Amino acid sequence: xxxxxxxxxxxxxxxxxxxxxxxxxxxxxxxxxxxxxxxxxxxxxxxxxxxxxxxxxxxxxxxxxxxxxxxxxxxxxxxxxxxxxxxxxxxxxxxxxxxxxxxxxxxxxxxxxxxxxxxxxxxxxxxxxxxxxxxxxxxxxxxxxxxxxxxxxxxxxx
Amino acid sequence: xxxxxxxxxxxxxxxxxxxxxxxxxxxxxxxxxxxxxxxxxxxxxxxxxxxxxxxxxxxxxxxxxxxxxxxxxxxxxxxxxxxxxxxxxxxxxxxxxxxxxxxxxxxxxxxxxxxxxxxxxxxxxxxxxxxxxxxxxxxxxxxxxxxxxxxxxxxxxxxxxxxxxxxxxxxxxxxxxxxxxxxxxxxxxxxxxxxxx
Numbered sequence: 223x224x225x226x227x228x229x230x231x232x233x234x235x236x237x238x239x240x241x242x243x244x245x246x247x248x249x250x251x252x253x254x255x256x257x258x259x260x261x262x263x264x265x266x267x268x269x270x271x272x273x274x275x276x277x278x279x280x281x282x283x284x285x286x287x288x289x290x291x292x293x294x295x296x297x298x299x300x301x302x303x304x305x306x307x308x309x310x311x312x313x314x315x316x317x318x319x320x321x322x323x324x325x326x327x328x329x330x331x332x333x334x335x336x337x338x339x340x341x342x343x344x345x346x347x348x349x350x351x352x353x354x355x356x357x358x359x360x361x362x363x364x365x366x367x368x369x370x371x372x373x374x375x376x377x378x379x380x
Numbered sequence: 381x382x383x384x385x386x387x388x389x390x391x392x393x394x395x396x397x398x399x400x401x402x403x404x405x406x407x408x409x410x411x412x413x414x415x416x417x418x419x420x421x422x423x424x425x426x427x428x429x430x431x432x433x434x435x436x437x438x439x440x441x442x443x444x445x446x447x448x449x450x451x452x453x454x455x456x457x458x459x460x461x462x463x464x465x466x467x468x469x470x471x472x473x474x475x476x477x478x479x480x481x482x483x484x485x486x487x488x489x490x491x492x493x494x495x496x497x498x499x500x501x502x503x504x505x506x507x508x509x510x511x512x513x514x515x516x517x518x519x520x521x522x523x524x525x526x527x528x529x530x531x532x533x534x535x536x537x538x539x540x541x542x543x544x545x546x547x548x549x550x551x552x553x554x555x556x557x558x559x560x561x562x563x564x565x566x567x568x569x570x571x572x573x574x575x576x577x
Contacts, residue, residue, distance in 0.1 A: 276508035283510035290491070294507035297499060312504035319503075368415025368514065372506060 261330035264351040266323060269309045272298035272377040273356070279370035287373055288355075295377035309334075313344055314365055324348075334358060346372065354378075410544070412498065413536060414505070415514040422537045423552045429467025429540050431555055436463035445483075445531075445567060447549055449476060450574040452541045454531070454549060456562060464562075466555050468531075469539040471547040476573055481525035483567045486560060487511075490521040490532065495546070519553040520560040524569055531569075532556060 274294035278287040302310040304321035311322045311334070325333045325340035335345030346358035354376035360366045434455070440446060442459035449470045455463040471477065489511030499505050509515060518533015531549045533556040534540075540552060551559065 275506050276510075277506035278510035279512040279514075280510065283512075287508065287510050290508035290510075297496060297507055299503065299507075312502075314502070314504055367417070369506065370415075370510075370512070 261326070262332045262348045262351050264324055264332060264348060264356070266307060266309050267303070268354075269356070270301050270303045271354075272300050273374040274377055275299040275372065275374055277370045277372050284371075287371075288375065291373045291375040295375070298377050299374065301374075308337075314368070333361070335361075410536070410539065412494070412516045414492065414494070414509060414516055416535050417514045418535055418537050418552075423554060425467055425537060425540055425552060431464055431466045431558060433458070434463055434465045435461055436465070437461050438463070440568070440570065443563065443567060445563065445569040447531075447569065447571045448574070449478070449571060452543075454551070454559075456559065466551055466559065467540045469534065469541065469545055469550040470543050471545050472543045475545065475547040476543075477529070477547055478571045478573045480571075481527060481529075481569050483522045483563060483565050483569060484525050485523040486565055487521045487523070488560075489515065489519060490517045490530075491515070492517045518550070518556060520556045522556075522560065522563070522567075522569075531559070 274291040276291035
């Protein structure tokens with residue numbers, strides 16, 4: 223084998239290794255921007271009714287909490303229709319129920335709260351609304367620490 | 381007769397000490413604080429309520445738990461008239477009880493269901509809150525027989541030494557975690573009330 227052919231073989235081997243290496247650093251593995259959750263479509267008019275209400279902090283407790291929310295229909299939380307197109311609900315620290323509205327911020331995220339800008343501390347962010355089951359988190363960090371993720375399961379379906 | 385004044389004096393002293401004790405041990409009227417996570421400093425109890433080895437004369441076997449409700453102490457019997465003593469919170473007036481049970485179940489980070497009267501006052505409360513830091517039942521629970529009563533943790537360290545529960549016994553989380561590791565399911569638990577004068 224000539225010196226030139228040995229060089230060519232070595233070059234090919236090295237280029238092959240380089241290809242293997244570069245394959246592990248594909249464009250797809252580059253850091254990606256956080257993907258915002260898809261906007262949640264919910265109409266206030268669809269919310270009134272009785273719900274089993276439960277909450278959890280850890281993701282592994284989610285399924286168990288959903289089951290417990292159904293059981294909680296024995297002592298349901300009632301959402302009434304409001305007089306101005308919203309719904310009547312309660313908020314921690316407030317003296318009584320108030321009319322809440324479905325609001326959207328500039329990013330398309332949905333919130334449930336009193337009249338005013340979307341995403342205010344007294345609002346609940348709507349994480350999902352699926353088959354009548356409403357999942358929310360309080361915007362206020364303090365309330366989120368206390369209650370975690372709130373699950374409202376419609377009693378009529380449970 | 382010299383006996384009569386002495387009897388009155390003794391009765392008076394007993395009444396005085398009983399009322400002073402009752403005043404000292406008065407109920408602590410604070411609501412549950414779901415979600416509140418106590419600081420380490422808050423969980424550093426006054427020396428009296430911290431776990432400690434004590435002299436404890438008893439015929440109970442080592443490993444038995446004896447709760448002296450009026451003293452707000454839980455004793456884990458170690459044998460040779462020794463025990464580990466923990467400070468606890470106990471049932472408020474009207475919720476005192478006594479009896480003998482066995483630990484039927486142990487649970488880490490137990491779930492909490494607020495009582496109906498609490499939901500009536502705060503309708504927005506979840507009827508079920510999965511266990512975790514800030515849960516009023518704390519880090520561990522030891523269930524007593526088939527009763528509704530438990531020995532459990534708390535996120536309100538300041539309630540230790542007081543009578544404010546609905547009959548359960550509460551300990552700060554580090555203490556209940558310590559006890560949890562020391563006792564198995566089946567452990568005999570004796571709840572005692574001192575006779576009232």
